[in-house]
Amino acid sequence: MPKTVLSEAQEDYLKQILLLSPSASETPEGPGDPVSTQGLAERLGVRPASVTGMLKKLSELRLVEYEPYRGVRLTESGHKVALEVLRHHRLLETYLHQALGYGWEQVHAEAERLEHHISEAFEQKIAEWLGHPERDPHGDLIPTVELALPKNAQAKKLLAVVAGKTATIVRVATQDTGSLNLCTRLKLKPGSVLAVLEHQLEGVRIQVHQDHFLLPSSLAELLWVVEA
């Protein structure tokens, strides 16, 4: 056990290291690939110099392994903390959506703050109320109570689906309010079934329900699907 309680900033750093480290967030085990100071600075909205300072502190707490100029990766205990925060975040998003009627474009901002301030009792209560959900409103996987992050088995990017195939959206990989609102209008959300008609330079022509249209690459990029 490193420390009884970490600051909000420390928790956000750890969570962001997890999210930036593909092999740590996409697969369940292991410390993940090293993450750069600059990458963290951009995601956290602070300057690189501030990141360096925090990494030193987290390193002393044995929550990360930090090699100057080489990047950071989570230690075993840092990984646990990051998953705990991520679980709070995604459970909260799901609860706000299901229990309180928040739109899926609104949940992220509220969860981003609350994730640091709810107790384990609160986590437990909402997880039970929700029936221990697997995914949040955007289709992101929720770490389990045991802090295992299930893997996204057969999910692939929409752009990797060949024309003629049908697929079901499982994940919309953004928190951007504008994009999410657009997706809502186009009926593109987890569970939606679509047919890939044709790939073009500017995007993919698809059919959803009765509509068909050209989905710009910028949006198509965000969609993860499983083929029917």
Added chain:
Amino acid sequence: MPKTVLSEAQEDYLKQILLLSPSASETPEGPGDPVSTQGLAERLGVRPASVTGMLKKLSELRLVEYEPYRGVRLTESGHKVALEVLRHHRLLETYLHQALGYGWEQVHAEAERLEHHISEAFEQKIAEWLGHPERDPHGDLIPTVELALPKNAQAKKLLAVVAGKTATIVRVATQDTGSLNLCTRLKLKPGSVLAVLEHQLEGVRIQVHQDHFLLPSSLAELLWVVEA
């Protein structure tokens, strides 16, 4: 408008000034009686010197009127902020109790943190879900959306009820887990009807449901009732 966003510490100071100022928390209007540095220090769990520092800052923000050696009182805008925080707190307690099944002895600690981190949208959602309740689980009055604190009309302390009378508990004035658990076991909660049998030195002999027993003054002190 003093400032877009206040710190958690600032909000707690303002709320505590409100709660310590009888005429401000028991009656709806006015700035209330001045509150002492030491009183605040005790309630907030900090040293008096720290309080002095914060009062200077709040005074510059025009949230309080602070006269060195004389005490503080809330300004109009400080009063609004304090009521907003108090509304968050009491709505949260009520929601945790009703929607998530928290015991009334557990709600305070959770609400104490969350009150600073929920959005106005969240406040609105839970207020609606609850049907705009008047009181929290302890019987404390919840400030309205317009930030008016209703007054506790005919409520009086149990100790002021003469023997032979019957009364209904409207408020249990503590957040102490032990006392609240004890009250639970004795079936002393808002809504409970009791008969005052006899006043003694060590407390009051009362009857609740089928039981009658001597209620020690320390507990009796906490009970506010309306006579039947």
Added chain:
DNA sequence: TGCAAGGTTTAGGCATGCCTAAAACAGTTC
């Protein structure tokens, strides 16, 4: 009126977490 006691403020410090500017480094390119 004078003083002691208790409450309050000032002075000086510490930790956190952010910033800018400047120095140091790593990886690539000639």
Added chain:
DNA sequence: GAACTGTTTTAGGCATGCCTAAACCTTGCA
């Protein structure tokens, strides 16, 4: 292998909010 470029770290600062110790008021009681 030296220079360039972009990244990262160091150095120095600022704001917040807490602390202790010491000086300072205010009061109430001789």
